[in-house]
Amino acid sequence: MIMSFDRLIEKIVKTQNPTVVGLDPKLDYVPDFLKKKAFKKYGKNLKGASKAILTFNKGIIDEICDIVPAIKPQAAYYEMYGYEGVKTLYKTVAYAKKKGMFVITDGKRNDIGATMQAYALAHLGEVFVDGEAYEPFGADALTVNGYLGTDGISPLLSECVKRDKGIFVLVKTSNKSSGELQDKELKDGNTIYAEMGKMCEEWGKDAMGKHGYSSVGAVVGATYPEQLAEMRRALPNTFFLVPGYGVQGGGAEGVSHGFDANGLGAIVNSSRAVMCAYQKEECDERDYAGAARRECIRMKEDIISYLPRIAL
Amino acid sequence: MIMSFDRLIEKIVKTQNPTVVGLDPKLDYVPDFLKKKAFKKYGKNLKGASKAILTFNKGIIDEICDIVPAIKPQAAYYEMYGYEGVKTLYKTVAYAKKKGMFVITDGKRNDIGATMQAYALAHLGEVFVDGEAYEPFGADALTVNGYLGTDGISPLLSECVKRDKGIFVLVKTSNKSSGELQDKELKDGNTIYAEMGKMCEEWGKDAMGKHGYSSVGAVVGATYPEQLAEMRRALPNTFFLVPGYGVQGGGAEGVSHGFDANGLGAIVNSSRAVMCAYQKEECDERDYAGAARRECIRMKEDIISYLPRIAL
Numbered sequence: 344m345i346m347s348f349d350r351l352i353e354k355i356v357k358t359q360n361p362t363v364v365g366l367d368p369k370l371d372y373v374p375d376f377l378k379k380k381a382f383k384k385y386g387k388n389l390k391g392a393s394k395a396i397l398t399f400n401k402g403i404i405d406e407i408c409d410i411v412p413a414i415k416p417q418a419a420y421y422e423m424y425g426y427e428g429v430k431t432l433y434k435t436v437a438y439a440k441k442k443g444m445f446v447i448t449d450g451k452r453n454d455i456g457a458t459m460q461a462y463a464l465a466h467l468g469e470v471f472v473d474g475e476a477y478e479p480f481g482a483d484a485l486t487v488n489g490y491l492g493t494d495g496i497s498p499l500l501s502e503c504v505k506r507d508k509g510i511f512v513l514v515k516t517s518n519k520s521s522g523e524l525q526d527k528e529l530k531d532g533n534t535i536y537a538e539m540g541k542m543c544e545e546w547g548k549d550a551m552g553k554h555g556y557s558s559v560g561a562v563v564g565a566t567y568p569e570q571l572a573e574m575r576r577a578l579p580n581t582f583f584l585v586p587g588y589g590v591q592g593g594g595a596e597g598v599s600h601g602f603d604a605n606g607l608g609a610i611v612n613s614s615r616a617v618m619c620a621y622q623k624e625e626c627d628e629r630d631y632a633g634a635a636r637r638e639c640i641r642m643k644e645d646i647i648s649y650l651p652r653i654a655l
Numbered sequence: 656m657i658m659s660f661d662r663l664i665e666k667i668v669k670t671q672n673p674t675v676v677g678l679d680p681k682l683d684y685v686p687d688f689l690k691k692k693a694f695k696k697y698g699k700n701l702k703g704a705s706k707a708i709l710t711f712n713k714g715i716i717d718e719i720c721d722i723v724p725a726i727k728p729q730a731a732y733y734e735m736y737g738y739e740g741v742k743t744l745y746k747t748v749a750y751a752k753k754k755g756m757f758v759i760t761d762g763k764r765n766d767i768g769a770t771m772q773a774y775a776l777a778h779l780g781e782v783f784v785d786g787e788a789y790e791p792f793g794a795d796a797l798t799v800n801g802y803l804g805t806d807g808i809s810p811l812l813s814e815c816v817k818r819d820k821g822i823f824v825l826v827k828t829s830n831k832s833s834g835e836l837q838d839k840e841l842k843d844g845n846t847i848y849a850e851m852g853k854m855c856e857e858w859g860k861d862a863m864g865k866h867g868y869s870s871v872g873a874v875v876g877a878t879y880p881e882q883l884a885e886m887r888r889a890l891p892n893t894f895f896l897v898p899g900y901g902v903q904g905g906g907a908e909g910v911s912h913g914f915d916a917n918g919l920g921a922i923v924n925s926s927r928a929v930m931c932a933y934q935k936e937e938c939d940e941r942d943y944a945g946a947a948r949r950e951c952i953r954m955k956e957d958i959i960s961y962l963p964r965i966a967l
Contacts, residue, residue: 367770370784378785387785419766419773423782425791426742433738453763453800454731455830458679461731470735472682473690473699479737488765490802490825492832513802518767520804527850528842535847538839 347483347509348560348582349552351445352607352655354412359653360643361606363447363584364407364635365614366400366435367417370424372618373399374628393427399631400435403618404442406632407639413445415584415612436482446482447584451513453488453495460498467499467508484509486562486584489539496546496559503550503558509582510559514540514574517564517587540574543581554655556582556608563601565593565611572600575608583609589616589642599649606653613642659795659821660872660894661864663757664919664967666724671965672955673918675759675896676719676947677926678712678747679729682736684930685711686940705739711943712747715930716754718944719951725757727896727924748794758794759896763825765800765807772810779811779820796821798874798896801851808858808871815862815870821894822871826852826886829876829899852886855893866967868894868920875913877905877923884912887920895921901928901954911961918965925954 355361370378373395381395404414414435421432436446452462466485469476489496489512499510515525515536525536533541540561547557557580563571565587574583583601587593588611601609616623620638621631647653667673682690685707693707716726726747733744748758764774778797781788801808801824811822827837827848837848845853852873859869869892875883877899886895895913899905900923913921928935932950933943959965 367773369769369773382785387787389782389784389789389791392782392784417766417770417773419764419770419777422777423773423791425777425782425789426738426745428791429734429741430738451765451800452731453765453825454729455828455833457681458729458731461679461681461729461735465731465734465737470701470704470737472701472704473694475699477701477737479701479735479740488763488800488802490800490836491828491830492835492837494830494832513765516767516803518803518806520806521767523804523854524802524847524850525804527847530840530842535836535839538836542835 347503347507347558348556349554350483350507351413351509351610352554352556354445355607355610356653356655358410358412359647360411361610361653362411362639362642362646363413363415363610363612364403364411364617364639365415365417365449365612366403366618367420367614368396368399368618369420370396374621374631376629389425390427393424393431396424397431397434401438402632403635404439404444406636408442408444410636411639413447413610414439415447415449417614418448418450433480436480440481447484447486447511448480448482449486451486451488453491455491455494456498459495463498463502467502468506484511486511486513488513489542500546500550508558511562511584512539512543512559514543514561515563515567515570517566517591517593521564536570537577540578540581544578547580551580556580560584562586565598566591568597568600571598575601575603585609585611589613595645595649598646602650604651605655606650611646659815659819659870660868661866662795662819663725663821663922664866664868666757667919667922668965668967670722670724671959672723673922673965674723674951674954674958675725675727675922675924676715676723676929676951677727677729677761677924678715678930679732679926680708680711680930681732682708686933686943688941701737702739705736705743708736709743709746713750714944715947716751716756718948720754720756722948723951725759725922726751727759727761729926730760730762745792748792752793759796759798759823760792760794761798763798763800765803767803767806768810771807775810775814779814780818796823798823798825800825801854812858812862820870823874823896824851824855824871826855826873827875827879827882829878829903829905833876848882849889852890852893856890859892863892868892872896874898877910878903880909880912883910887913887915897921897923901925907957907961910958914962916963917967918962923958
């Protein structure tokens with residue numbers, strides 16, 4: 344059986360690019376010409392904002408889909424524009440998949456039992472209405488928070504196995520205060536994040552892919568290279584999603600600690616630097632997607648310069 | 656300044672009812688006559704399902720709004736029906752507020768910095784589109800997961816203070832496996848859940864309400880009465896949301912440990928037992944909302960029988 348991260352890994356090898364573009368589109372990031380057009384057609388409201396964002400996203404996806412393996416839309420930035428924003432999330436996921444990209448919905452969802460199953464069906468599965476099946480959001484993978492333990496993870500695992508999907512569990516996050524809880528030392532000398540990492544390896548045991556990684560990945564921040572190296576050693580079958588490169592301060596040398604000897608085992612995220620590349624370049628805003636592509640290439644070159652040739 | 660939980664506490668005192676009805680509406684819970692009507696009008700699809708759920712919710716709200724202080728829609732069950740489901744979440748929140756109820760969106764959201772701010776604005780705040788303000792979801796309170804530390808909580812606190820809102824942070828959840836991580840003992844002898852509880856007290860310090868509770872509440876499960884008592888003693892300024900009563904196995908005597916000497920300090924949730932009361936009663940499905948009301952009264956009487964008279 345092909346597991347979700349096998350598909351992701353194969354796309355990474357093909358593009359020689361272990362990065363993912365975060366689509367976290369605040370309205371401020373959207374060029375004026377797109378906003379004007381959407382506001383004129385739909386009004387200066389949540390619907391107009393959501394439509395402007397969708398066009399913005401599609402433009403970036405068109406421009407990067409041949410060189411970047413995956414996108415990671417962040418649910419918060421879509422919920423921010425109400426149900427119209429959530430519709431844009433749905434349409435963004437569908438569009439990227441049509442263009443051959445792997446889609447990680449960054450929702451950090453968490454709950455228990457039947458409720459977690461509802462999230463699993465919502466984002467990775469299908470829902471039946473009077474016998475007809477529908478994919479509510481249809482992502483390939485979802486970020487989740489494991490604070491609630493196995494009850495919060497099992498419902499996802501069955502979708503992973505059944506439908507070739509993946510999850511990334513928060514282990515060591517990239518933010519400054521992540522240590523307040525995550526770095527606390529347990530009685531046995533382990534930190535809380537290491538304990539969470541151990542649980543990921545455990546959860547992944549029954550969902551192993553053919554390339555050495557299970558369907559249960561982990562989020563480990565680029566801003567903590569030492570912990571990234573520690574987790575890479577401790578969790579040989581856990582694929583990493585690495586946020587915090589670029590704007591948050593993580594560098595390419597640092598993130599290289601998250602990879603294995605084949606240049607695999609991790610995918611590094613960049614959001615704002617790609618979406619707002621046209622502002623940094625100070626190019627014509629109509630070239631926003633071109634600027635995004637140029638930043639993707641720069642980022643890729645930067646990161647792979649510290650890695651062995653990526654190969655299966 | 657009146658803080659969010661002051662408003663909730665005043666509603667609890669007025670109704671003498673420290674319970675909240677969880678609106679977690681699977682399509683299976685909706686009576687056939689409502690489904691048939693919605694499917695006929697909107698089709699047997701996610702839209703039809705979402706419209707049936709909205710009508711179902713409104714019927715329950717109409718019937719309980721004079722005797723129950725709050726509802727708690729669970730985001731997962733709305734996302735399960737795609738963006739149409741999320742529109743039903745929005746409309747359910749708005750309808751309950753119009754009827755005078757306090758609305759807790761159960762989303763267990765978590766992220767950092769700007770992204771957490773997007774969630775805060777989405778669920779508790781307002782978002783500006785070209786100078787015009789819109790409330791994307793407009794709840795009174797949101798459940799959140801504190802695994803990421805202060806960076807994930809601060810953006811919520813500013814909404815709480817500015818707009819009279821509240822949050823409930825997961826401390827000790829009601830599920831069987833909650834102990835896998837939450838009960839682990841730290842080097843200093845504290846458990847992880849107790850540490851999380853301590854952080855809630857700390858976060859709430861600058862958002863104290865006039866009735867002795869801050870805007871930062873905690874989720875502590877009815878299924879762990881001992882820990883509920885322990886947390887009540889340890890966290891004098893933290894208001895509790897207590898899930899797990901009824902179907903999950905928590906009893907009224909057990910949940911009484913979450914309350915203070917005035918019969919305040921906690922609100923107990925019931926979802927399925929209320930929504931599906933008509934199935935258990937085996938009454939006419941057209942009386943589903945009446946059955947929900949009868950179950951609410953039964954639950955209230957059960958819970959307050961173990962409490963002192965609720966008073967400020």
